[in-house]
Amino acid sequence: MSAAPEKLMQARPERGFQTEVEFTLPRGYLDGDCVLHRQGVMRLATAADEILPLRDPRVQQNPAYLAIIVLARVITKLGTLTDLDTKTIEGLFAADLDYLQRLYERINSVEETDASASAQPAALAAAERRGMRASGEA
Numbered sequence: 001m002s003a004a005p006e007k008l009m010q011a012r013p014e015r016g017f018q019t020e021v022e023f024t025l026p027r028g029y030l031d032g033d034c035v036l037h038r039q040g041v042m043r044l045a046t047a048a049d050e051i052l053p054l055r056d057p058r059v060q061q062n063p064a065y066l067a068i069i070v071l072a073r074v075i076t077k078l079g080t081l082t083d084l085d086t087k088t089i090e091g092l093f094a095a096d097l098d099y100l101q102r103l104y105e106r107i108n109s110v111e112e113t114d115a116s117a118s119a120q121p122a123a124l125a126a127a128e129r130r131g132m133r134a135s136g137e138a
Contacts, residue, residue, distance in 0.1 A: 019043055019044050020041050020042065020043045020044070020076070021041070021042050021043075021103065021107050022039065022040070022041055023039070023040050023041070023042060023099075023100075023103055024038050024039050024040075025037075025038045025039075025040065025078075025092075025096040025099060025100075026095050026096060026099055027093040027095050027096050028079075028093075028096070029078055029079070029081075029088065029091060029092055029093075029096065030091075031079075031081070031091075035079070035080070036079070037078045037079025037080065037081055038079065039078075039079060040075055040076075040077050040078040040079065041075070041076045041077040042074050042075050042076070042100070042103060042104065042107065043074050043076050044074070044107060044108060045070065045073075045074050045104070045108045049070055049073045049074055050070060053066055053069035053070055053073070054066070056069055058086075067097070067101055068086050068089045068090060069086055070104070071089045071097075071100055071101070071104065072084055072085050072086045072088065072089045074104065075089075075100070
């Protein structure tokens with residue numbers, strides 16, 4: 001089963017700057033009451049979203065945990081859930097975690113506007129250096 005394409009949302013339509021993306025998980029998050037949550041919203045990451053989790057002892061023990069903390073910070077809604085935390089992200093199926101990591105990388109990378117530019121998008125390169133991709137893919 002494939003996920004539906006993401007839909008860009010505008011937080012400030014008058015400025016045309018898109019800060020949130022709607023998504024649909026391939027599998028869905030099953031909560032404690034056996035309710036399946038598939039639709040969600042992810043916002044663009046801030047510098048603090050990427051820097052502050054580096055101080056977390058869980059990240060210092062296991063750098064792959066950075067992805068869990070960052071996703072918990074930038075996913076603002078999942079189904080009827082609006083107060084997501086690391087336990088919610090830990091409860092995702094592996095396919096959904098992979099999907100969200102790829103979505104995060106895509107919406108937070110800088111699109112190259114100069115065809116001669118050869119630098120990798122900064123956010124993607126930084127995520128790879130820090131082990132944002134817990135699935136082992138680079």
